[in-house]
Amino acid sequence: xxxxxxxxxxxxxxxxxxxxxxxxxxxxxxxxxxxxxxxxxxxxxxxxxxxxxxxxxxxxxxxxxxxxxxxxxxxxxxxxxxxxxxxxxxxxxxxxxxxxxxxxxxxxxxxxxxxxxxxxxxxxxxxxxxxxxxxxxxxxxxxxxxxxxxxxxxxxxxxxxxxxxxxxxxxxxxxxxxxxxxxxxxxxxxxxxxxxxxxxxxxxxxxxxxxxxxxxxxxxxxxxxxxxxxxxxxxxxxxxxxxxxxxxxxxxxxxxxxxxxxxxxxxxxxxxxxxxxxxxxxxxxxxxxxxxxxxxxxxxxxxxxxxxxxxxxxxxxxxxxxxxxxxxxxxxxxxxxxxxxxxxxxxxxxxxxxxxxxxxxxxxxxxxxxxxxxxxxxxxxxxxxxxxxxxxxxxxxxxxxxxxxxxxxxxxxxxxxxxxxxxxxxxxxxxxxxxxxxxxxxxxxxxxxxxxxxxxxxxxxxxxxxxxx
Amino acid sequence: xxxxxxxxxxxxxxxxxxxxxxxxxxxxxxxxxxxxxxxxxxxxxxxxxxxxxxxxxxxxxxxxxxxxxxxxxxxxxxxxxxxxxxxxxxxxxxxxxxxxxxxx
Numbered sequence: 001x002x003x004x005x006x007x008x009x010x011x012x013x014x015x016x017x018x019x020x021x022x023x024x025x026x027x028x029x030x031x032x033x034x035x036x037x038x039x040x041x042x043x044x045x046x047x048x049x050x051x052x053x054x055x056x057x058x059x060x061x062x063x064x065x066x067x068x069x070x071x072x073x074x075x076x077x078x079x080x081x082x083x084x085x086x087x088x089x090x091x092x093x094x095x096x097x098x099x100x101x102x103x104x105x106x107x108x109x110x111x112x113x114x115x116x117x118x119x120x121x122x123x124x125x126x127x128x129x130x131x132x133x134x135x136x137x138x139x140x141x142x143x144x145x146x147x148x149x150x151x152x153x154x155x156x157x158x159x160x161x162x163x164x165x166x167x168x169x170x171x172x173x174x175x176x177x178x179x180x181x182x183x184x185x186x187x188x189x190x191x192x193x194x195x196x197x198x199x200x201x202x203x204x205x206x207x208x209x210x211x212x213x214x215x216x217x218x219x220x221x222x223x224x225x226x227x228x229x230x231x232x233x234x235x236x237x238x239x240x241x242x243x244x245x246x247x248x249x250x251x252x253x254x255x256x257x258x259x260x261x262x263x264x265x266x267x268x269x270x271x272x273x274x275x276x277x278x279x280x281x282x283x284x285x286x287x288x289x290x291x292x293x294x295x296x297x298x299x300x301x302x303x304x305x306x307x308x309x310x311x312x313x314x315x316x317x318x319x320x321x322x323x324x325x326x327x328x329x330x331x332x333x334x335x336x337x338x339x340x341x342x343x344x345x346x347x348x349x350x351x352x353x354x355x356x357x358x359x360x361x362x363x364x365x366x367x368x369x370x371x372x373x374x375x376x377x378x379x380x381x382x383x384x385x386x387x388x389x390x391x392x393x394x395x396x397x398x399x400x401x402x403x404x405x406x407x408x409x410x411x412x413x414x415x416x417x418x419x420x421x422x423x424x425x426x427x428x429x430x431x432x433x434x435x436x437x438x439x440x441x442x443x444x445x446x447x448x449x450x451x452x453x454x455x456x457x458x459x460x461x462x463x464x465x466x467x468x469x
Numbered sequence: 470x471x472x473x474x475x476x477x478x479x480x481x482x483x484x485x486x487x488x489x490x491x492x493x494x495x496x497x498x499x500x501x502x503x504x505x506x507x508x509x510x511x512x513x514x515x516x517x518x519x520x521x522x523x524x525x526x527x528x529x530x531x532x533x534x535x536x537x538x539x540x541x542x543x544x545x546x547x548x549x550x551x552x553x554x555x556x557x558x559x560x561x562x563x564x565x566x567x568x569x570x571x572x573x
Binding site for chain 1: 489493499502503506509510516517520525530534537538541545548549551552553555556560565568569570571572
């Protein structure tokens with residue numbers, strides 16, 4: 001039994017040990033920032049490898065916590081993303097006074113996401129969700145003296161508290177109509193009962209807040225702009241990925257009996273999300289706001305993939321998230337280095353960027369190509385599989401609409417590329433010296449973008465683990 | 470004496486939920502908005518306890534959920550108030566209308 005706990009909970013346990021270690025380091029004598037950063041980065045690497053080595057399947061605490069190979073893979077994706085973000089924020093954190101607090105907050109949030117992914121019960125699900133959002137609100141306020149940072153944190157905590165209130169109302173009605181909180185028993189009680197449909201809509205609204213699907217997206221751009229870049233990257237990639245993983249497993253497993261209802265809801269959400277995300281992304285000047293709206297549009301494509309409700313639906317979601325981690329983090333990595341060294345965050349500042357910083361320009365360009373979905377990069381294959389999964393339902397009108405929106409999205413992604421390579425600038429960003437860790441992170445991202453698309457092994461592996469309706 | 474039915478309790482909790490939502494949308498003071506959110510969470514608590522007592526008295530799932538909601542609401546309020554204090558230091562106000570630097 002004890003062995004079992006150590007095997008099944010090993011990713012969560014490693015993370016908890018790391019959090020406690022950091023607390024003790026904080027309490028002990030003062031250390032230099034660079035030694036702390038080196039320690040944390042190597043610890044995160046160990047954390048990632050521990051997740052990779054063994055695979056296990058089982059349930060703990062009478063079904064409250066369950067894990068299998070797919071969930072371990074999802075957690076590994078999150079671990080990898082946290083490692084990349086940590087390496088990228090080296091420049092920013094090196095001169096910061098509260099390095100350890102930053103890691104405490106984001107690692108606690110990551111721990112919450114692990115429990116969220118593994119939850120087998122609505123109680124653990126709620127606890128994991130809150131554990132992953134509350135520390136993030138504190139982390140969004142990490143630049144204590146900046147006005148925008150505190151505004152962003154205020155907006156994040158109020159909207160997330162509101163959304164969890166709505167979500168809880170949904171959970172309470174589900175409990176009232178079925179009398180149980182366990183997912184596996186709950187499925188048998190779900191039907192076309194009006195109160196349950198109402199509860200389901202409340203639950204989906206709560207989810208839509210967290211993944212920032214239109215019309216629940218209003219907090220996204222403001223929070224992304226105000227928060228420090230490392231936190232923005234965390235919010236846009238990791239927290240969204242964790243909630244999406246849970247969303248798809250709850251939809252496919254628990255709400256299986258009302259699949260026709262949620263298919264309609266997903267379709268409406270997807271269409272509005274893609275359209276609004278694209279239209280607002282066109283008019284942005286700030287790089288972080290631009291990436292915020294582009295990430296909203298990407299969520300729309302993901303929703304189309306999920307609506308396919310086959311094995312391909314969940315497989316293409318996980319595959320796309322893996323690619324999205326690499327491409328979005330590559331973009332954020334370049335922006336964070338530029339912002340930490342020069343303080344510039346506007347798209348106009350990147351004019352003539354290629355003349356002074358060819359390496360960073362290429363990384364950013366490949367990342368934007370992948371986000372847009374240009375063929376040799378992985379982003380193309382990710383979107384292709386999402387569309388194919390959605391098309392399996394035969395709703396070709398909406399697929400065409402999404403494909404047309406991909407064309408619109410080319411406009412704003414390539415506008416940035418044009419600014420980098422073709423436009424003249426009298427005061428371009430000077431040549432930056434990039435620390436070795438950030439460079440490694442960028443190479444990992446670029447390699448990921450190129451390899452995950454071309455090596456079919458990755459998708460086949462994910463497909464072999466996935467589940468359908 | 471007449472027994473209180475489940476419907477009456479659900480009416481109270483739903484009213485409380487929407488009063489909280491109304492307060493969140495109309496009030497401009499951050500502390501009051503936080504109180505409105507607490508109102509919404511408490512209406513959920515009433516729901517859970519009522520469902521547990523009237524429909525499923527043999528198991529205690531709903532009561533436990535309520536305990537966890539209260540705990541988490543306290544944690545949420547702690548972080549939110551810390552953020553509001555920090556906002557007050559930079560903006561000299563806890564009115565949401567004064568913190569609108571970022572739009573569209």
